[in-house]
Amino acid sequence: MEKHTEESSPLLCTCLRVTEREVIEAIEGGAHDLPAVREATEANTGCGDCADDIEDLIADHFERRPAC
Ligand code: FES
Incomplete structure (x- = not known):
């Protein structure tokens, strides 16, 4: 899978970049x-501080596209 550069998207998990x-x-x-x-x-395998940000993205995803 192709990795995206940091310039194209903000870092969400700074520990694991x-x-x-x-x-x-x-x-x-x-x-x-x-x-x-x-x-x-x-992501989230270091300090753990990014857990809430990841959970927010998951929640946003399902708000926009309810599970079938
Ligand atoms: S910021 Fe993601 S594990 Fe530390």
């Missing part, structure tokens, strides 16, 4: 909860 775009792509690819996003992107 994972961008917001990478997390959104993981969610769109089926990572529908925090553990799945961790496994897909390695």
Whole structure:
């Protein structure tokens, strides 16, 4: 999978240098909860401070596109 550069999307997880775009792509690819996003992107496997930001992105995703 192609990695996006930091210039194209803000860093969401500064510990693992994972961008917001990478997390959104993981969610769109089926990572529908925090553990799945961790496994897909390695985000939130450091200090843990980005958990709320990731949960917000997951919630936003399902608000815009309710689960089938
Ligand atoms: S900011 Fe994501 S684990 Fe520290």
